[in-house]
Amino acid sequence: MNKTTATVTIDGRKVIIENEKNLLELVRKAGIDLPTFCYYSELSVYGACRLCLVDVEGKGILGACSTPPEAGLVIRTNTQELREIRKISIELILANHDRECTSCVRSGSCQLQDIARRLGVDKIRYRSIYEPKPVDTSSPALVHDPNKCVLCGDCVRFCNEIQSIGAIDFAYRGHNAAVVPAFGNDLASTECVNCGQCAAVCPTGALAPASQVNKVWQAINDPQKTVVAQIAPAVRVAIGEEFNMEYGLSTTGQVVAAMKRMGFDTVYDTSFTADLTVVEEGNEFITRKINGERLPLFTSCCPAWVKFAEQYYPQLIDNLSSCRSPQQMMGAMVKHSLPSQINRDRKDVVMVAIMPCTAKKFEAKRPEFQTNGTPDVDYVLTTQELARMIEQSGLSLEKLHPTSFDMPMGFKTGAGILFGNSGGVTEAVLRYAVGHLTGSNPVDPEFEEIRGEDSLRIIGTEVGGLELSVAIVHGLGKAREVMERILDGSLTVDLVEVMACPGGCIGGAGQPVSSDIALRRKRRAEAIYTTDRLLDLHCSQENHFVNEYYHRYLGEPGSREARRLLHTHYHHRRRTSAEESALRKVVKVSGDEMLAVRVCAGTGCFLRGSQNIIQGLMKHVEANELADKVLVQASFCFEKCGEGPNVAVGDTIISHATLEKVIEAIHAALAQEGEPV
Amino acid sequence: MIEQGAAVQTPARRFDKVCTILDENGRQPQRLIPILQAVQEEYRYLPEDVLTFVADGLGIPGARVYGVATFYSHFTLEPKGKYIVRLCDGTACHVKRSIPILEALHARLGLSSKQSTTDDMLFTVETVACLGACGLAPVVMINEEVHGQMTPAAAIELIDAIVAREKLA
Numbered sequence: 058m059n060k061t062t063a064t065v066t067i068d069g070r071k072v073i074i075e076n077e078k079n080l081l082e083l084v085r086k087a088g089i090d091l092p093t094f095c096y097y098s099e100l101s102v103y104g105a106c107r108l109c110l111v112d113v114e115g116k117g118i119l120g121a122c123s124t125p126p127e128a129g130l131v132i133r134t135n136t137q138e139l140r141e142i143r144k145i146s147i148e149l150i151l152a153n154h155d156r157e158c159t160s161c162v163r164s165g166s167c168q169l170q171d172i173a174r175r176l177g178v179d180k181i182r183y184r185s186i187y188e189p190k191p192v193d194t195s196s197p198a199l200v201h202d203p204n205k206c207v208l209c210g211d212c213v214r215f216c217n218e219i220q221s222i223g224a225i226d227f228a229y230r231g232h233n234a235a236v237v238p239a240f241g242n243d244l245a246s247t248e249c250v251n252c253g254q255c256a257a258v259c260p261t262g263a264l265a266p267a268s269q270v271n272k273v274w275q276a277i278n279d280p281q282k283t284v285v286a287q288i289a290p291a292v293r294v295a296i297g298e299e300f301n302m303e304y305g306l307s308t309t310g311q312v313v314a315a316m317k318r319m320g321f322d323t324v325y326d327t328s329f330t331a332d333l334t335v336v337e338e339g340n341e342f343i344t345r346k347i348n349g350e351r352l353p354l355f356t357s358c359c360p361a362w363v364k365f366a367e368q369y370y371p372q373l374i375d376n377l378s379s380c381r382s383p384q385q386m387m388g389a390m391v392k393h394s395l396p397s398q399i400n401r402d403r404k405d406v407v408m409v410a411i412m413p414c415t416a417k418k419f420e421a422k423r424p425e426f427q428t429n430g431t432p433d434v435d436y437v438l439t440t441q442e443l444a445r446m447i448e449q450s451g452l453s454l455e456k457l458h459p460t461s462f463d464m465p466m467g468f469k470t471g472a473g474i475l476f477g478n479s480g481g482v483t484e485a486v487l488r489y490a491v492g493h494l495t496g497s498n499p500v501d502p503e504f505e506e507i508r509g510e511d512s513l514r515i516i517g518t519e520v521g522g523l524e525l526s527v528a529i530v531h532g533l534g535k536a537r538e539v540m541e542r543i544l545d546g547s548l549t550v551d552l553v554e555v556m557a558c559p560g561g562c563i564g565g566a567g568q569p570v571s572s573d574i575a576l577r578r579k580r581r582a583e584a585i586y587t588t589d590r591l592l593d594l595h596c597s598q599e600n601h602f603v604n605e606y607y608h609r610y611l612g613e614p615g616s617r618e619a620r621r622l623l624h625t626h627y628h629h630r631r632r633t634s635a636e637e638s639a640l641r642k643v644v645k646v647s648g649d650e651m652l653a654v655r656v657c658a659g660t661g662c663f664l665r666g667s668q669n670i671i672q673g674l675m676k677h678v679e680a681n682e683l684a685d686k687v688l689v690q691a692s693f694c695f696e697k698c699g700e701g702p703n704v705a706v707g708d709t710i711i712s713h714a715t716l717e718k719v720i721e722a723i724h725a726a727l728a729q730e731g732e733p734v
Numbered sequence: 735m736i737e738q739g740a741a742v743q744t745p746a747r748r749f750d751k752v753c754t755i756l757d758e759n760g761r762q763p764q765r766l767i768p769i770l771q772a773v774q775e776e777y778r779y780l781p782e783d784v785l786t787f788v789a790d791g792l793g794i795p796g797a798r799v800y801g802v803a804t805f806y807s808h809f810t811l812e813p814k815g816k817y818i819v820r821l822c823d824g825t826a827c828h829v830k831r832s833i834p835i836l837e838a839l840h841a842r843l844g845l846s847s848k849q850s851t852t853d854d855m856l857f858t859v860e861t862v863a864c865l866g867a868c869g870l871a872p873v874v875m876i877n878e879e880v881h882g883q884m885t886p887a888a889a890i891e892l893i894d895a896i897v898a899r900e901k902l903a
Contacts, residue, residue, distance in 0.1 A: 223795025228804040239789070239796030240782050240811075248795070658749050663791065668753045675750060691749035 063128035068135060074126045081109050081121035089134055092143065092172040094209035094260045096122045098575075099559075100218055103210055107146050108172065112136050144176050152183040153232070154261075155204035161262045162200075166570060168260035169207060186232065195243035197422050198251035198415040199267055203235050206263035212236060212255030220557065221534035222365070224249040236263070248368055250533070252361035252557040253415030253566025257574070266415045266567055269436045270446055276407040276435070277320040283399060284407045286316055287387045287466075289327040291413035291477035291562040292440045294584035298569040298577060299444035300454040305580025307588050310459020312411075315447045317460055323395075325466040327410070328473030330386035331485070333606070334358065335472055335597035337623050338380045338482075339489035340614040346523060346551055351376050353528070353543065353550045356482050358382045360420035361557035363627060365533050370540050371629035372661070372699040379624040383476065384410050384417055385426050387466065388433030389622045394610060403431060410437045413477070413565030416557065425625045439567025465602040471502070471589030472597045478585045479531040479561030480507045480514065483554045487520055487527075488596045494521025502595040508586075510560065510579075513539065515550065527552040531561055629698060651688040652726055654719065655705040658691040661698035670702060673716040687723060751776050752784055756791045763792045766802055770809055779810045815851045815858035817896055820875040821889075824864030827872040835872060836861060838886035842893055856900060857893070 064071045065080070067087045077083045079102065084091050094106035104123040111121045114131035118139070133139070151173065158164050193201040210227065213236055217223045224247045228237045238247040256264040276282050293309040302308065313324050342354050357363050357378045366377060381389065388408050396403045410417060414437075420426070421434040438446070447454055461467065472488055475481030484504045492498040507516050507529060514529045528550045530536045536555045542548035558564040563581040564574070571577060589595060597603065611619045656662075656671045674689045695703045700712035706722040755772045759765040769788060774780055780803050789796040803809045819839060823832050839845070839859050843852050851858040867873045870882025874889055881892060 217795070223797055226795065226797035226801040228797075228801045230805050237797070237800070239800045240785075241800075247797070658787065659790070668750075671750055671753070 063126075065126055065128070066131045068133055074128065077126050079122050080111060080113075080119075080124045080126055080130075080132065083126050084109075084111065084121055084132070084134055091121060091134060092168075092175065093122065094168065094172075094207055095211060097211055097215075097258060100211065100214040100258075103214065106207070106209055108143050110139055110142055112139060118142070140176070144178055147173050147176055147178050148181050148183055150207050151178065151181050152185050153187040154207070155187070155189070155202070161205065162265045162268070163205075163259075163262035167262065168572070190235075193244050194267065195245035196249065196251065196419075197245070197267060198418045199244060199249075199253055199256055200265050201244055202263055202265070203237075204263075205261045206236055207261055208234055208236065209260060210236070211258040211260070212264055215254045215258050216249075219532050219534050219559075220250070220252060220254065221537045222248055222250060225255065250361040250364040250368075250557065251416035251419040252533070254558060255566075256415065257566040257568075257570050266439050266441065267418060268442055268445075269418070269438060270442050270449075273409055273436050273438060273446070276409070282405055282407045283322050283395075283401055284320070284409060285323045285325065285391050285395065286321045286409045286411060287325045287327045287330075287384065287391075288312060288316075288411045289384070289413055289477070289562065290331070290474045290585060290588075291565060291568065291581065292411050292443065294477065294563065294581045294588070295413065295568045295577070296440050296444055297454065298571070299441070300447075302455055304577050305584040307584050308454060309588075310461065311454050311457045312443070313462055314457040314460035315450070315452050315454055316443075318452060318457070319446060319450050321409070323463045325387060325391070326462045326469050326473070327383045327387055327412075328469035328476065329466045329600070329602065330383040330390065331473035331476045332470055332597035332600040332603050333386050333390075333623065334380050334383050334476075335482075335485045335489050336603060336607075336614050337619060338378050339486045339493060339597070341378055341380065342486060342552060343490055343493060343523075344615075346525070353553045354378055356552075356554045357627075358476065358482055359416070359556050359562075360414075360423075361416040362533065362536060362555040364416070364419070364630065365536065365557070366540075367627055367630040369537070370544075373540065373543070374627050374629065377627055379620075379626060381426070381623055381625050382417075382420065383473075384412065384420065384437075385433060385625070386623050388421070388426065389428075390466065390606065390610075392428065392431075392433055393622055394606075403429070407436070408432075408434045410434050411440070411443050412437050413440050413562045413568045414558075415439060415566045417567075440565075441567060441569060444569070465605065468600065468602045469592070470594040470597055470600050471592040472595060473600070474585060474588045474592065477562045478508075478582050479556050480509070480529045480554065481561060481585070483507055483527050483529055483552060485597060486552070487518065487525075489598055490520045490523070490525075492596055492598050494523060498596045498599065510582075512559075515548075525552065526550040527554070529554045531556045531559055531564075533557050652686060652707055652723065653688050653690060653705070654707075654723060655690045655692035656714075656719075657695050657701065657703045659695075659698070659701075662701035662703055665701045667702035667704070667714075670704060670714060670716050670719060674719065677716075677720055683723075683727075686727060749784075749787055752787050752791070756788065761791060763794050766792065766794070766799065767806075770799075770803055774809060779813045782811070785811075812851065813855065815855050817857050817876055819857060819859045819893075820862045820865070821859065822863075822865045822867070822871070822873040822875075823861040824868065824871075826868035827864075830871040832861075832872040832884075834886050835874065835884055835889050839889055839893065842890050856897075 063074045065074060065083055067084055072083055072087045091109045093109050095103045102123050104120045109121040110118050112133040113119050190203045213226050216225055225236050225238050227234060229235055238244055253266055256266055276284050293312055294307050296312060297306045297308045316324050345351055345354055355377045357380060391408055392403055392406060396406050418437040421432055421437050426433045472485035475485050484507055487504055488499055488502050512532045512535045517526045528539055530539055560578045560582060564578045656667050658667055671691055678684055678687050678689055695710055697703050697712055702714045704711045704714040704719050707726050711718055711722055755769055759769050773784060785799050786796055789799045821832055821836050843857050845859050850860055865873050865875055867880060872884050874881045874884045
């Protein structure tokens with residue numbers, strides 16, 4: 058017999074308690090959609106917005122999100138009192154809100170707007186004490202408009218808890234409280250990796266992707282320009298959501314048709330260069346594996362992850378694949394091959410990438426991806442922005458007759474489509490490796506075992522006689538965990554795929570936003586796998602146009618020309634401009650005639666004991682009366698973190714420094730200046 | 735010879751002091767508030783580069799440190815003047831007309847609610863909730879000295895006296 062099931066009575070109906078973490082989940086299971094701003098099931102409970110209040114018999118009014126279910130509770134969700142409290146909360150928020158809704162990027166998808174309408178807010182009874190604050194447009198990926206913030210903190214918690222970055226946090230208090238980067242600096246000067254998940258969870262337009270729609274229209278309308286677009290795999294399985302189409306519908310043909318109607322001259326598929334990436338990265342991987350060098354190999358398609366690695370794991374930068382991302386390979390190939398084919402200048406070919414991602418906007422602006430002063434990819438539009446352009450054109454996506462991509466760079470195999478899902482790059486590389494190592498392509502190309510929704514999947518597999526261990530990660534907090542385990546030796550793998558966003562690119566911050574995002578992600582992921590199945594070819598090495606491009610332009614995979622056009626290099630990056638400014642101040646005080654000794658006090662060197670060197674040097678300088686000859690300074694990073702502690706004596710950098718080594722070097726330098734001591 | 739006073743510090747000395755403070759607190763992120771208190775005692779305010787260093791040393795984001803530093807009115811991110819004028823605006827002082835005193839001080843020193851420290855770094859004027867000397871209301875404290883039963887004119891006299899003394903020095 059079953060045990061008696063525990064129940065809660067919600068508005069007079071019994072609801073069975075299963076695994077719900079709190080009353081809110083139970084109430085929502087009962088089909089009552091209590092409004093919330095600050096509740097996301099994957100984030101910690103904050104309990105600040107006070108919208109999910111319920112009346113619990115014998116206990117009074119409680120926040121449903123922060124009350125655990127308990128057998129026998131009798132709950133009411135819709136009393137006159139509760140309705141009034143909720144309405145007051147919204148009115149108070151609105152009293153201090155920039156209510157220029159019609160010109161807001163989130164008009165129509167704003168939760169504040171939606172909840173105010175649902176609760177019947179028809180008048181705001183409170184006087185506004187709102188003073189406009191400046192909008193931060195410094196970031197290439199995101200716009201931060203504090204005038205639209207409701208202080209729910211979803212962005213803060215996502216950045217901290219899921220991505221382990223903490224680029225933004227609450228500052229000040231009372232009615233001055235605001236979400237800001239450290240020291241009120243611009244977003245662009247912080248450790249923000251541009252993943253944009255803060256904007257994806259923002260209920261209003263306080264954080265939103267930066268738009269380049271107008272610039273793209275300008276290029277389209279300029280008869281001098283040939284506008285070439287590329288569309289990432291994750292876009293086609295999500296954009297339909299913006300036109301009320303069912304979730305997980307692949308609308309490839311309609312999207313291409315819409316873009317042609319809008320005036321894009323050529324529309325290519327980013328999956329083509331994803332195939333190219335697989336060939337290059339597959340070779341890089343197999344070569345490293347066979348030679349046993351610099352493993353694990355980290356994928357580098359995700360620009361948010363790349364910036365993260367550059368900031369926090371400089372000692373592992375050489376493990377990043379040197380392959381450019383598919384977006385940048387497409388940019389490089391189009392600008393390299395197309396101008397001569399169509400008799401145009403490079404500067405008159407405009408490359409527009411349609412991406413599910415905000416970090417791609419940052420990637421396109423990286424100095425590594427500019428050739429002769431012009432970018433390889435001129436503009437990056439998110440899925441949302443493309444949907445706005447289609448709406449602006451008066452087109453209905455669902456009514457358009459499908460059109461095919463332009464050849465040859467519109468041709469792809471299923472492997473190139475997989476890039477949209479977490480685990481997709483790995484699966485595509487493994488399919489390539491089978492063909493490369495055994496000489497015949499896999500009969501059943503699907504690696505079911507590496508698919509899934511878990512944010513960390515470690516799988517052992519055998520490919521062509523090679524035993525391989527791969528780790529697939531999404532979310533940068535998980536990536537940090539993996540990096541730490543690799544560094545402390547508790548995890549040994551050959552390949553690590555990292556995507557910053559939940560579920561990979563299909564969960565990117567440029568995709569349509571909604572509170573039922575988990576369901577949408579699931580459907581999008583399924584659609585990616587279905588698209589792969591429906592294509593005739595499933596392995597990148599079967600893409601004969603890729604092979605033709607090698608033949609015509611690149612030579613062999615990994616050749617000199619391939620390295621020039623398809624690869625790049627990464628470098629250590631300071632996390633914040635505060636580190637830079639500290640460094641500048643240090644340089645400014647250095648005396649002209651004095652010997653400057655700069656000890657790195659950055660994280661890496663600090664952990665390796667640079668502080669003891671500073672203290673030892675101070676004592677040494679005092680004891681030997683060198684204060685007028687030697688200036689000891691603390692400095693931030695010398696970008697040689699793997700070899701810390703680092704100390705610069707004059708212009709010479711001493712790595713793996715010890716106090717003795719530095720003192721020796723100081724005396725040698727002083728002696729050289731003809732001032733023996 | 736180079737004299738190194740408390741105010742003129744080489745960056746090495748600056749970071750050296752922070753290191754000691756961090757060590758004394760076991761480099762524990764949950765000791766952030768006592769660490770900030772010690773840092774402020776040392777430097778008289780919380781310099782940005784020192785806070786960045788504290789964040790790095792504790793392994794927490796700079797934005798979190800900034801959030802804590804701006805939450806408590808005890809902490810200041812701006813260097814303060816040599817003379818800190820604290821005007822009590824608690825209930826007793828407020829009803830005994832503390833605000834006209836604040837207005838007079840602001841007018842005399844060219845300050846406002848936005849700028850609380852004079853350009854020459856001599857004076858900082860701020861209001862506090864209660865100094866615990868309600869019997870003397872309204873009260874002004876200049877550094878550690880308490881002045882009771884203030885009027886706008888008496889407060890200006892105190893300022894003028896300090897300015898005159900500073901000119902002689």
